[in-house]
Amino acid sequence: xxxxxxxxxxxxxxxxxxxxxxxxxxxxxxxxxxxxxxxxxxxxxxxxxxxxxxxxxxxxxxxxxxxxxxxxxxxxxxxxxxxxxxxxxxxxx
Numbered sequence: 001x002x003x004x005x006x007x008x009x010x011x012x013x014x015x016x017x018x019x020x021x022x023x024x025x026x027x028x029x030x031x032x033x034x035x036x037x038x039x040x041x042x043x044x045x046x047x048x049x050x051x052x053x054x055x056x057x058x059x060x061x062x063x064x065x066x067x068x069x070x071x072x073x074x075x076x077x078x079x080x081x082x083x084x085x086x087x088x089x090x091x092x093x
Contacts, residue, residue: 041048
């Protein structure tokens with residue numbers, strides 16, 4: 001009975017050790033993947049930065065055009081006149 005219990009405990013300890021080893025291996029693999037991804041991003045920061053700057057430049061240009069066209073109030077003015085069957089007058093400015 002004692003030898004059976006010792007064998008059982010020994011088998012359980014070996015199984016737990018194998019599980020711990022698997023967890024450590026998986027964690028190490030994930031750390032390496034994360035490190036590689038960080039390296040890739042840091043290797044080309046100019047590309048990521050230029051994408052963000054291009055997006056912001058597009059937003060800024062869109063807002064400039066929107067303001068030049070008179071903004072939201074101009075849109076409403078045009079819709080009201082069109083709804084009544086006349087054309088919106090061109091704005092001097």
